[in-house]
């Protein structure tokens with residue numbers, strides 16, 4: 001995720017960035033044919049499978065969801081209950097909605113508070129209806145007992161419900177002509193340390209932790225609407241779109257009324273960009289292509305056959321999902337294009353640090369945010385040279401080391417410790433990126449070579465901070481513990 005544009009770099013950088021802007025040719029008339037590569041086919045073997053049918057009702061503001069989950073118990077332990085995350089339930093009440101934070105409330109609830117949430121009609125396990133309950137306060141964790149499921153065993157969950165999409169400019173919400181459907185598809189909870197994760201929907205940062213699975217989606221939209229999705233969708237009939245994404249830890253959608261699309265190819269990857277206007281779609285596409293190219297060369301190949309950029313009506317810079325990034329609408333304005341480019345770069349880096357290598361976004365947010373912020377700096381260095389890198393590094397990593405923040409926040413703090421976006425950006429993004437820059441000094445081949453090895457070792461997996469540290473020690477042959485402690489856990 002990245003934050004409202006007023007927190008971005010000062011305008012003086014615009015000149016530097018625009019001065020180096022390259023010219024790109026767009027591939028037009030693509031037939032949209034996409035195929036998963038070998039890495040994805042291998043990674044998809046034996047994963048949990050989601051088959052969901054989503055039906056949009058613009059008048060009611062609802063999305064009906066019918067989902068079958070062929071669940072594989074990959075926890076290594078015997079299970080007697082299961083948990084399904086219904087993040088949209090946090091939007092039921094003002095008190096639990098992540099968009100209720102005072103800093104963003106008016107921008108999100110532009111027409112006043114609008115409730116969201118899921119009405120659950122059916123939950124069946126192996127054909128039997130189950131009694132379920134919500135096990136956390138914001139009702140985002142649905143839980144039910146099952147007969148013992150041994151490690152490696154499979155079972156089938158059937159879920160039917162109707163999601164009320166709040167009228168809200170947020171990653172989950174609907175505004176004029178756009179429905180943003182991030183974290184709407186119910187996902188199995190993540191199992192860790194002998195229990196299901198039940199994190200609340202914290203308003204700062206991304207509370208989502210999930211495991212890679214295969215998704216097959218059918219999406220019904222009325223005439224005039226076009227769906228963009230993590231799973232590349234093809235039109236099957238009037239109003240019906242269908243698509244698949246393999247080995248992804250989530251699947252997000254944006255639905256556009258009269259939206260415009262631009263597309264380009266980068267090797268085997270199709271890049272799609274959706275926006276209200278054609279020129280805006282092309283602008284983001286150009287940056288998406290540059291970012292994908294840069295990070296593929298730095299951190300290893302992008303594995304998904306399609307990468308989609310979605311212009312999104314929310315007060316943030318951007319928000320990452322597997323194979324899809326939501327990008328804040330305001331950044332598409334002509335005079336914000338340099339911020340658009342940096343935002344697209346940051347969000348695209350999440351395809352490596354979040355989508356490919358999963359980490360604990362709730363308890364250890366630096367592990368994806370700081371890495372993406374660092375990667376974004378490298379993008380600027382590769383594309384626009386050392387002097388642009390030095391300037392941006394000053395604003396985004398050096399200055400945050402000297403800025404004051406409230407309380408005893410450190411980059412290693414969980415998202416629940418933060419109460420405003422400024423502190424979160426300064427500490428987790430800025431000071432976190434400073435750690436990666438410091439590591440550059442003593443790692444063989446520098447931080448980029450380390451991150452490439454990290455991606456190679458943990459693609460499609462989940463890496464705790466302890467595993468990160470162990471891998472770093474093994475890779476470097478040094479004890480990085482004191483340095484991590486110094487940067488991540490020391491109150492300044």
Ligand SMILES: [Zn+2]
Nearest residue numbers: 001002369372
């Ligand atoms: Zn981010």
